Amino acid sequence: MTTNFKSGFVSIIGRPNVGKSTLINAIMGQKVSIVSDKPNTTRSQVRGILTEKRGQIVFVDTPGMHKPRSLLGQRLNDTANQAIGEVDLVLVLVDASQEIGKGDSLALEKAPRNAIVVVNKTDLVSGEKVLAHLGTLAKFDKSSYFPISAQSGIGVKELLDELFSRISEGPMYYPPETLTDISDAEWVAELVREQLLAIAREELPHSIACKVTEWEWPRIRCEIHVERSSQKAIVIGKGGAVLKEAGTQVRKQLPKGAFLELFVKVNPRWQSNAQSLERLGY
Numbered sequence: 296m297t298t299n300f301k302s303g304f305v306s307i308i309g310r311p312n313v314g315k316s317t318l319i320n321a322i323m324g325q326k327v328s329i330v331s332d333k334p335n336t337t338r339s340q341v342r343g344i345l346t347e348k349r350g351q352i353v354f355v356d357t358p359g360m361h362k363p364r365s366l367l368g369q370r371l372n373d374t375a376n377q378a379i380g381e382v383d384l385v386l387v388l389v390d391a392s393q394e395i396g397k398g399d400s401l402a403l404e405k406a407p408r409n410a411i412v413v414v415n416k417t418d419l420v421s422g423e424k425v426l427a428h429l430g431t432l433a434k435f436d437k438s439s440y441f442p443i444s445a446q447s448g449i450g451v452k453e454l455l456d457e458l459f460s461r462i463s464e465g466p467m468y469y470p471p472e473t474l475t476d477i478s479d480a481e482w483v484a485e486l487v488r489e490q491l492l493a494i495a496r497e498e499l500p501h502s503i504a505c506k507v508t509e510w511e512w513p514r515i516r517c518e519i520h521v522e523r524s525s526q527k528a529i530v531i532g533k534g535g536a537v538l539k540e541a542g543t544q545v546r547k548q549l550p551k552g553a554f555l556e557l558f559v560k561v562n563p564r565w566q567s568n569a570q571s572l573e574r575l576g577y
């Protein structure tokens with residue numbers, strides 16, 4: 296019989312693009328949070344619920360902490376900040392291939408002393424560079440430091456063992472088959488945005504928002520909001536090629552038979568409009 300079932304909530308914070316969502320996916324062994332090479336990909340708290348014999352950890356992925364340039368940016372920071380106080384443990388992720396910058400310091404200073412600092416992307420740099428990074432990070436005086444590569448999986452198991460050793464006995468918060476708390480409609484909208492982020496350049500990534508407005512299985516209607524008509528043209532592509540390809544890639548990740556309709560709408564300055572943000576779920 297299994298006794299001493301442990302459980303806890305663990306937030307993953309850090310500046311944009313350090314690999315927080317990649318880490319939660321690596322831990323879960325499947326995609327629960329979208330990833331891109333553009334900053335500010337994650338826009339809400341996304342939970343990944345890992346249930347093992349030894350216990351259950353509810354991971355909370357968060358938007359990258361940054362200097363906000365819009366109301367959306369402020370909301371993203373607020374969302375990340377909220378995820379610090381409400382949990383048992385905080386992981387602060389930094390990028391081994393980048394110098395420790397302002398965004399990193401912000402996250403490190405906000406995190407409690409018992410936080411775990413995770414140096415990610417160690418596959419991109421030498422061992423000496425990782426050590427130098429750990430040296431710089433020591434001044435933030437956190438409880439432990441883990442070098443990992445979320446992409447290749449190096450160090451992820453060791454990190455997970457540390458997390459289980461740090462959490463206390465507790466209840467199962469979610470049924471064991473639950474992997475995430477995001478609704479099906481929200482997930483499809485995220486998958487569409489992920490496809491568009493992959494092709495978007497410059498300011499376009501920030502201007503894209505997706506929302507599923509109708510769900511009558513197998514018919515799913517998803518709106519793509521952009522801020523300018525020039526952006527609409529990019530998202531649609533020549534003869535609709537970009538949109539078509541995005542739809543194809545998303546459908547591959549949905550149960551068979553899904554019929555996905557994508558519509559592009561110009562919604563000027565939605566990032567700075569409280570009402571639009573509300574409607575888009577931010």
Ligand SMILES: Nc1nc2c(ncn2[C@@H]2O[C@H](COP(=O)(O)OP(=O)(O)OP(=O)(O)O)[C@@H](O)[C@H]2O)c(=O)[nH]1
Nearest residue numbers: 311312313314315316317331335336337359445446
């Ligand atoms: N080489 C390498 N790349 C990584 C690793 N982890 C993540 N990446 C890449 O870094 C980029 C950002 O990854 P995300 O997981 O979206 O980063 P994030 O911290 O969630 O970013 P935001 O949601 O914007 O705050 C993507 O291109 C990932 O493929 C890693 O361990 N090694």
Ligand SMILES: [Mg+2]
Nearest residue numbers: 315316336337
């Ligand atoms: Mg993310």
